[in-house]
Amino acid sequence: MLPFNDVESTRNLISRNADELAAVLIDPLVSRMAFVPASAEYLTMIRELTREKGIMLIFDEVFSFRLGYHGAQAVVGITPDLTALGKVIGGGLPVGATGGSAEVMSVFDGSGGQPRVEHAGTYNANPMTMAAGLACMRQLTPDAYERLQTLGERLREGLREALKIAGLSGQVLGQGSLVALAFNDRPFTNFREMQKGPKENQAIISLHRYLLNNGVQIVPSGSFILSTPMTEADIDFTLEKVLAGMREIDK
Numbered sequence: 088m089l090p091f092n093d094v095e096s097t098r099n100l101i102s103r104n105a106d107e108l109a110a111v112l113i114d115p116l117v118s119r120m121a122f123v124p125a126s127a128e129y130l131t132m133i134r135e136l137t138r139e140k141g142i143m144l145i146f147d148e149v150f151s152f153r154l155g156y157h158g159a160q161a162v163v164g165i166t167p168d169l170t171a172l173g174k175v176i177g178g179g180l181p182v183g184a185t186g187g188s189a190e191v192m193s194v195f196d197g198s199g200g201q202p203r204v205e206h207a208g209t210y211n212a213n214p215m216t217m218a219a220g221l222a223c224m225r226q227l228t229p230d231a232y233e234r235l236q237t238l239g240e241r242l243r244e245g246l247r248e249a250l251k252i253a254g255l256s257g258q259v260l261g262q263g264s265l266v267a268l269a270f271n272d273r274p275f276t277n278f279r280e281m282q283k284g285p286k287e288n289q290a291i292i293s294l295h296r297y298l299l300n301n302g303v304q305i306v307p308s309g310s311f312i313l314s315t316p317m318t319e320a321d322i323d324f325t326l327e328k329v330l331a332g333m334r335e336i337d338k
């Protein structure tokens with residue numbers, strides 16, 4: 088377990104255990120952490136150190152791949168050796184995938200006889216999932232990402248405004264189509280710092296329930312995830328309901 092965004096402790100832990108490490112796995116934009124990003128300094132250090140020590144770097148982009156046309160890795164400018172993908176690449180159907188450098192992926196290559204690593208599975212290359220995933224990927228053009236970024240910004244700005252109008256303390260985080268609302272105004276850079284107190288917890292439970300009863304589904308932890316069919320009208324409808332829901336929260 089590496090302390091997120093703590094450059095020196097992480098450098099020491101990886102260096103000290105380098106001989107036993109096959110890989111370091113990290114999600115560059117963690118959904119369970121209100122999308123607080125891994126800092127550029129942190130990711131650069133991990134990339135350089137893992138390369139130097141011969142340890143694979145794996146990005147979990149199951150969630151964060153939807154950050155941009157080339158995934159989160161292009162946004163942060165770091166290339167891992169392997170990437171885990173899921174969710175959005177299945178177009179709503181269950182899917183998991185992994186991809187990486189030619190060198191790493193060559194272990195699955197059976198063209199010269201037996202591959203070094205067998206990759207078999209009951210649901211591999213499921214035709215229905217592949218068709219849905221392809222349809223979804225075709226819609227996620229660079230223009231679509233730009234539109235989602237604009238919609239995301241509209242929602243983030245609107246949520247900040249709603250907090251002000253409702254007189255609640257809070258902060259709004261996230262990038263692109265990923266938006267997170269937290270009912271606290273303390274800065275946090277890792278999982279421990281962002282743990283909710285009972286009052287914050289109650290506020291998000293209350294808002295989530297209000298929204299569900301009024302036609303808006305968010306992630307129970309307070310995240311809002313946008314998708315291509317959504318329009319500005321959907322964002323404005325959401326904001327109207329959020330403000331009404333915030334007014335019901337006990338201060």
Ligand SMILES: Cc1ncc(COP(=O)(O)O)c(C=O)c1O
Pocket residue numbers: 114118147148149150151173182183
């Ligand atoms: C970032 C991230 N990684 C991995 C997973 C797990 O994926 P799976 O359920 O396919 O194992 C999830 C699922 O929610 C996720 O959000």
